[in-house]
Amino acid sequence: MKEKGLLIVLSGPSGVGKGTVRKAIFSQENTKFEYSISMTTRLPREGEVDGVDYFFKSREEFESLIEQGKLLEYAEYVGNYYGTPVDYVRETMDDGNDVFLEIEVQGAKQVRDKFPDGLFIFLAPPSLSELQNRIVTRGTESEELIRNRMDTARSEIEMMNLYDYVVENNEVATAVEKINSIVQAEHCRRERVEKRYKKMLEVE
Numbered sequence: 001m002k003e004k005g006l007l008i009v010l011s012g013p014s015g016v017g018k019g020t021v022r023k024a025i026f027s028q029e030n031t032k033f034e035y036s037i038s039m040t041t042r043l044p045r046e047g048e049v050d051g052v053d054y055f056f057k058s059r060e061e062f063e064s065l066i067e068q069g070k071l072l073e074y075a076e077y078v079g080n081y082y083g084t085p086v087d088y089v090r091e092t093m094d095d096g097n098d099v100f101l102e103i104e105v106q107g108a109k110q111v112r113d114k115f116p117d118g119l120f121i122f123l124a125p126p127s128l129s130e131l132q133n134r135i136v137t138r139g140t141e142s143e144e145l146i147r148n149r150m151d152t153a154r155s156e157i158e159m160m161n162l163y164d165y166v167v168e169n170n171e172v173a174t175a176v177e178k179i180n181s182i183v184q185a186e187h188c189r190r191e192r193v194e195k196r197y198k199k200m201l202e203v204e
């Protein structure tokens with residue numbers, strides 16, 4: 001029987017660099033992960049393509065997907081829905097490929113409940129002041145929203161202990177390397193456990 005793929009979840013506070021690190025991971029030539037494209041009700045930004053960056057949906061369409069149980073998790077974030085298509089995730093894992101989710105922390109918590117066997121990686125900022133710097137330099141938020149996001153960030157950081165690994169996003173390239181190593185080590189660990197388990201069954 002084919003081994004199931006891993007479910008890799010990268011999460012962390014807003015502005016820590018999740019999107020940046022994810023893009024760097026998928027720009028590697030030899031990346032072995034399959035990126036799960038999310039659904040969202042937010043409008044496309046300039047240059048974003050439907051079915052590449054996100055599947056852009058209306059609120060009605062999104063709510064109907066929720067009702068039909070088509071989402072592994074979803075969350076409302078700054079006034080818009082974001083969610084992960086469950087069929088894609090299950091099919092990709094069943095085919096033996098690793099699926100990579102880059103999602104905010106509420107969604108990651110829901111995935112943890114449904115897939116406790118997943119690999120949960122928390123991307124942490126070097127400090128709160130650096131996190132604020134990044135949100136400010138990104139320049140997509142008003143002053144009030146930045147204050148709001150910093151309050152949210154504090155509670156998001158408290159959720160760090162629910163994760164298997166914490167990777168500090170100091171340098172993007174280093175964070176990418178660490179994530180690659182974590183996934184590789186996890187594959188080795190699972191192989192070892194599987195072998196031992198098979199051996200035990202043979203003996204009895």
Ligand SMILES: Nc1nc2c(ncn2[C@@H]2O[C@H](COP(=O)(O)OP(=O)(O)O)[C@@H](O)[C@H]2O)c(=O)[nH]1
Pocket residue numbers: 014015018019038039042073074075077082083084102103104105106107108
């Ligand atoms: N729960 C959940 N969060 C998602 C999903 N897709 C993206 N996100 C998160 O939604 C947040 C907002 O994403 P986006 O609108 O692209 O803006 P960004 O802040 O520039 O990354 C980010 O924290 C993403 O990680 C998803 O499927 N589910």
Ligand SMILES: Nc1ncnc2c1ncn2[C@@H]1O[C@H](COP(=O)(O)OP(=O)(O)O)[C@@H](O)[C@H]1O
Pocket residue numbers: 012013014015016017018019020021134135137138169170171172
């Ligand atoms: N390691 C890093 N060092 C410095 N700036 C970074 C780093 N990673 C991301 N950034 C910057 O921080 C801002 C937020 O990154 P982004 O990927 O949008 O975060 P998130 O997806 O977590 O909300 C962007 O301006 C990005 O260029």
